[in-house]
Amino acid sequence: MGKGRAPCCDKTKVKRGQWSYDEDLKLISFINKYGHENWRSLPEQAGLLRCGKSCRLRWINYLRPDVKRGNFSVEEEETIIKLHQSIGSKWSKIASKLPGRTDNEIKNVWHTHLKKxxxxxxxxxxxxxxxxxxxxxxxxxxxxxxxxxxxxSSGGSKISSKEDGVQIGQTFQYLEGHSEVTKTLQEVDKPELLEISFGVDPEIWSFINGLDSFQQPENSLAPRAYQDSQEDEVEKWFKHLETELGLEENDSQQQRSIVMLTKNHRHHHLGELRALDKPLTKP
DNA sequence: AAGATGTCCAACCGCTCTGTT
DNA sequence: GAACAGAGCGGTTGGACATCT
Known part of the structure; x- marks a missing residue:
């Protein structure tokens, strides 16, 4: 045991701010292989210039396969209100009553929406x-x-909308600590998520520009069929990207995780397209 | 069209809790 | 029981985006 409390990380040597796609891939592939027994040492082992706490937060609030994103239903909102009235700002406790929701997300919804x-x-x-x-x-x-x-995607009737490559309701495994956990894929691929912003490496855009028929309409609320066709294109792009990053593996678990990641990220990228409002054309 | 203002949310910070030695 | 490390929690903030003027 050392003396005094060690800082959680050297702030001068860690990257901060928005996570890149590459970082996400590294984190998710590392956790799928080795789990997250020790957040403090994880960044170094995973080759990430991030604080362990930051990795943990990113995983829990965003990359975790069972995290549910998108709309809060009326029922969920009412649950939050009721629980907040009874137990106060115990966001993690409230989150435990709402499967797939994170404390951070609930907290944000409360402060920006429900409180008002x-x-x-x-x-x-x-x-x-x-x-x-x-x-x-x-x-x-x-x-x-x-x-x-x-x-x-939980609580009500089971949604089984077909997605390219993965389906809602599909089960998959990942490591949590030492134990393998089986999770059911929940619906994360929602059109409304197109609004989420995401920082993207400009080089990625130059690659995307090479893809045919990947153009974002002015109205992000495009018909579902249209979005699905876009997603096929983005799927190809991510496959290429994984190959480029050397993250392609035969391990089916990892592939599933990467699919999860790509499905999350593609919404960010689509959102970015919308934000940029620039047509993507072949170079 | 462009600047100002408002809204939202991901991420950070610092404290507390819990487990380990 | 004390000291410490690591994880977890809740408050806060910064920046991107949307809307208003």
Whole structure:
């Protein structure tokens, strides 16, 4: 045992800010191979210039296969409100009652959405109408076509929409500590996620520009079939990228994880396209 | 069209909790 | 029981994006 408390990391030697796709791939492939027994030593072992805490946060809040993204259903929001009233800002406790949701996400939703709603008006119904018209949280944009439960991949009826390569409901394994955990793939591939911003290496764009028919419409709420065809293209791109990064493996578990990652990331990239509002053309 | 302002969310910070020696 | 390391938690912030003027 050393003396005094060691800093969690050397701030001058770690990268901070937005995670890159490469970093995500490294982290997810490392955790799939070796698990995350020790967050402190993980970054070095995984070849990441990141603080262990940062890796942990990234994994838990974003890369973890069972993390559910997208809309909070009315039921989920009401659960948050009720639990917050009873136990206060115990976000991790609240998160434990909402499968697939992270404490950070719940906290954000509370601070940016639910708190205001409660303070301005205690009438939930009136506020829901307001939220719907304002399109708050940019996730309501598809609310007309989705029932409150439509965005939930757990709790309600099991969604089994077919996705390219993976399907909702598909099970897969990954390591958590020393034990192998089997998880069911939840719906993370939501059109509304196109709004999420993501920092992308400019070189990646030059590669994307080489892809045919990968053009983002002005309206990100494109028909589902259109998005699916785009996703096929992006899938090809990610396969190429994995090869380039030397992350391609025969290990089926890892491949599944990478698919998960790519499915998360492609939304970021699509969102980026939308943000840039630039047509992608062949060089 | 462009600057100002508002909103949202990923990530960081620092503290507390828990397990280990 | 004390001291420490590592993990977890909750508050806060910075930056990207959206909307307003």
């Amino acid at each position: 709603r409660l303070s301005s008006n205690t009438n939930l119904n009136a506020d829901r109408d307001e939220a719907a018209t304002k399109g708050s949280l940019n996730r309501e944009e598809t609310s007309q076509e989705s029932s409150p439960n439509a965005s939930m």
